[in-house]
Structure formats: C-alpha cells, structure tokens
Amino acid sequence: MKIGYCRVSSQDQREDRQIEALKQQGVEKFFTEKISGQYMDRPKLKEMMNFVREGDKVYIESISRLARNTLDFLNIVKELSAKQVEVVSLKESIDTSTPQGKFMLTVFGALYELERDSIKQRQLEGIQVAKAKGTQFGRPKIEINEQFVQEYKMWKKELQTATSAIKKLGLSRSTFYRKVKEYEKSIS
Template identity: 55%
Template sequence: MNVAYVRVSTVDQNEDRQIEALKKHNIEKWYTEKVSGKNTNRPQLKEMLDFVREGDTIYIHDFSRLARSTKDLLDIVEQLTEKGVHLVSNKENIDSSTPTGKLMLTMIGAIAEFERTNLLERQREGIAVAKKKGVYKGRKAVSIDETKWNDLLEQYTSRKISKVEFAKQLDISRPTLDKLLADAQ
C-alpha cells in the first residue's frame, strides 16, 4: 500500500504544496497533521506507524516532515525497517528499498552515531576536568532503609511483588533498583 505522511508545523501553514508533490505516487492512504516536529509524539505519525505493514511504502515530501532530529529520523527508519516498510523522500530523492537509498540512510546513521560518540567523549572529558577542580562530585548515593529493603527483597524473591512494584515502594527508578540488586549479589 502507498501511504503518505504530510506535516506542517502550525495551523496557519498550508499542506497543499506537499500533497501536490506526493500525488504522483498513487497514494492510497493519507496521514496529515498540523503539529510541530520537535519530537515524535504526534497522533497521525503514531497512527501511521501502527497502520503500515510489510511491503507498504511511506512517501514524504522531505525528511524534515517526518522528524526534526537525526535521532528521531533514525528511530523511525529503524522501526519501519523492522516492519519491512519502505520510505521514500521526494526532496532528498532517497528510497530505502534501493541499494543507494539504504546506503544513504546508513551513512546518515553513521554520522549520527559519530556525533553521539563525540558528544559523550566531550562530556566525559568535561566531567574529568570538573572532578579535578572539585566541582563535580557525581550523583548522590541512594539511601534506603535496610529493614524496608530486606522486607521488599524477600517479597520480590518469593514473587509476591514485581520489580516495578519493588522500585515503586522504594521510590526509585528501575535502573537504580537493578544496580542495587546487582550490588546485593
């Protein structure tokens, strides 16, 4: 099935230009919305991603209509790839069903990963400098009442409560609970 996704950022904007450009693809189902692309929390986008099936093709006018950040774009592309759905962008002339299109998306992904790795490296360097200066002390340790911990741990190991409930009772996140459980072993 040929599916189109059309998005403009505000209600004052007009989507006719995008619709006209996509008509040549014999679109069978249209998803149109007037909402910011700052994140992927968009009703029509979510509905479309749930709707499409293996073999379908999504047509967009350009990548900025689908996502404003490389990370969001790559997340959407990965989701579509897992479902066997192709993506075609008019403006960038990229079709993920072709070898060249796959190469271009892979290159975009590699650049995004490179940027992310550099960002994390700069962050680690900054933290190291701040620690030397005594400015950065790290996250404060979580303190948990030992009696409460032992009681909840017993309930958890006997499967009376779930890990979610365990974390909720301690008022901590799941990853923090996982770390505490690993430390306890």
C-alpha cells in the first residue's frame, strides 16, 4: 500500500501542496498533521507507524516533513525498515528500496539538520547584535509609579477594591498582585 505522510509546522500553514504531490504518486492513505517536526511525539506520525505493514511504501514530499534532525529521521527510517516498509522522498528523489537511496537518505538527513542548526545560530547572532544596539525584547517592564502607590494605598485602606485599582491602573490581575508583592518587598 502507498501511504503518504504530510506535515506543516503551524495551524495557519496548509498541506495542500504536499498532498497533491503525493496523490500524483498514487498514494492511497494519508496521515497529515500540523505540528513542528522537531518533536517526535506527533499523533499522526505514531498512527502511521502503527498502521504500516510489510511491503508498504511511505511517501513524503521531503525529508524535512518526516523529521528535523538526523537522529530522529534515521530512527524513523530504521523502524520502518525493520517492518520492511520502504520510504520514498519526492523532493530528494530517494527510494530506500535501493542501496543508493539508503545512502542518500542519510546524507540528506544530515544536511537538513545542518541547515536547521545554521538558522538557529544566525537567529541567536541576530538577537545578540540587536541587544547590543539596545533593542528591547519582550513586554516592557511595568514600573511602580506614583499612581500605582496611590491606588495601592487606597486599596490597602479598603477605600477601593482590588478590581477598581486594577482597572484604574490598566493592569491584569496577575500583574497587579505581582507588583503589590514587589512594592511591599521594597518598602519593608
């Protein structure tokens, strides 16, 4: 049986292109999911691994759809091979039913992992450069100002509710109470 595995990384991405490419290969059953490839705990991947039987062929659009690092990729292929299931990757023109295909599969798996690690490294370098230039990341820190102190004192004297103080300050409940702890610690 020809089985297709399709994966995209996020909910807003579509797997249509992959499905269409696999349909052209005569794929009969599809397992599709929207989840990062860096995780091995993928429901549809597990379902496919349990479904396949001896003589089946698993079709993927590219190696990166099956796994994002070499070790995971090779483990999946090894598990499929133990079941006598072949893997065909369309983008890389690889078929594990041949010795050359098995060799190329390993090489491409390593290249994808190198590419992913290189992207991560460039991102980290970019973040370091941005931080050195003073770029702030994340939400801006909420400072305790005079208005906070006034609203806090009114709340402590029971002249207003916490909900009222929170609305006046424009804070979330959790932020308000975190700032209360921070303020009380600073005055003790």
